[in-house]
Amino acid sequence: MRVIIRLIGVLLIAAAITMFFWQDIRAYFTNSVNEKIIKSYEKNEDHVKVNEFEKWITKTEPEKLKLKDNMLGYLKIKTAKINEPLYKGPATLEALKNGVVLVDKDEKLTEQNVAIAGHRVEGAGIRFNYLDRAKVGDKVELLSRSGTNVYEISKIYNVKPTEVGVLDEEPGKPQELTLITCEDYNPDTLLFEKRMIVKAKIIEKNGVKVKKNNSEIKNVA
Numbered sequence: 001m002r003v004i005i006r007l008i009g010v011l012l013i014a015a016a017i018t019m020f021f022w023q024d025i026r027a028y029f030t031n032s033v034n035e036k037i038i039k040s041y042e043k044n045e046d047h048v049k050v051n052e053f054e055k056w057i058t059k060t061e062p063e064k065l066k067l068k069d070n071m072l073g074y075l076k077i078k079t080a081k082i083n084e085p086l087y088k089g090p091a092t093l094e095a096l097k098n099g100v101v102l103v104d105k106d107e108k109l110t111e112q113n114v115a116i117a118g119h120r121v122e123g124a125g126i127r128f129n130y131l132d133r134a135k136v137g138d139k140v141e142l143l144s145r146s147g148t149n150v151y152e153i154s155k156i157y158n159v160k161p162t163e164v165g166v167l168d169e170e171p172g173k174p175q176e177l178t179l180i181t182c183e184d185y186n187p188d189t190l191l192f193e194k195r196m197i198v199k200a201k202i203i204e205k206n207g208v209k210v211k212k213n214n215s216e217i218k219n220v221a
Contacts, residue, residue, distance in 0.1 A: 027125035029057040034074075034099070037062060037085045041071050060098050072109055073144030075100055075116065080134040081125060084118065086142070091117035100127060103167060103180065109144060112169045115178040120192075128181035131198060140177060140200045148207075151177050151200035158183050158194040166197050174210060175202040 033054055040048040046068045055061065065071065065087075072086045085099035088107075095101045100118035107115065118128030134140075140151040154176075159166060166178055177200040182192035202210050 023124045026057060029054055030060070030126045031083070033058050033060055033062065034083060034085060037065075037067070037071070037099070038074050038083075041067050041074070041085070044068070061094075062098060065098060072102070073142060076141040076143070077131075077134055077138065079138045080130045080132075082128065082130065084127060086116065086144075096127070109142070109146070112171060112173060112175055113167065113178055114142075114175065115167045115180060117180045120181045120183075128179065131179060131181050131196060132183075134198060139203075140179075142177065147205070149175075149202055150204035152203045153198055153200045155197070155199040157197055159197055160193075161195055163195075166199075174212065176200060 033048075033050055036050060037048045046066055048062045048065070048067065050060070050062045055063075070087050072088060074084060075086050076083050087095055087099055087101045088105075089095075089102035090105040091101040091103050096117065096119050100116050103115040103117050118131070120127065120129045120131070124130075134153055134156065136153050136156060138153045140153060142149045142151065166180070177198075179198040179200070181196050182194075183196040184194040185192050204210060
């Protein structure tokens with residue numbers, strides 16, 4: 001009987017420790033799965049090997065992905081501890097399980113305004129959860145088959161979900177990223193009532209600095 005009681009005690013302690021560190025555990029395994037996905041992408045592999053335990057912990061479904069068809073590259077923001085696989089749109093709940101996603105179905109990385117969505121509800125340190133740690137002036141890297149583009153964050157602000165003008169293209173202007181995630185959670189409605197918008201303008205393309213256009217130079221002056 002004593003052995004059983006001790007065993008129950010050990011199990012309860014183990015459960016309590018797991019619950020206490022659950023977010024850290026999920027973040028660790030999510031980062032591990034991200035690294036596996038990114039390495040498979042860099043090796044030009046179509047699938048990534050993730051075991052059942054990793055899938056259960058992370059709630060991801062990488063076995064459903066065809067990397068050659070769906071993965072466009074990966075996004076890095078060092079100051080926000082973001083290193084996420086980037087997939088084709090649209091940004092459905094299903095797609096957002098595995099990384100960050102282009103907002104629209106037919107969106108391309110060559111567009112003037114590249115809109116990328118990511119969850120914040122997956123837990124601390126996962127997807128765009130730490131996007132609020134990014135500051136104006138921080139660098140954003142987008143690595144793809146075409147090389148590496150570096151962007152600099154120029155604006156951070158919130159909008160209502162209905163304010164979709166942040167997705168508009170501005171022909172003739174330098175390329176920019178529009179990073180989008182949820183903000184202002186209302187526990188009464190169980191909804192996020194705003195969207196955080198992070199705008200980042202391109203400053204370097206494959207190691208070559210991108211020149212500002214004349215209108216930007218005038219604005220700076």
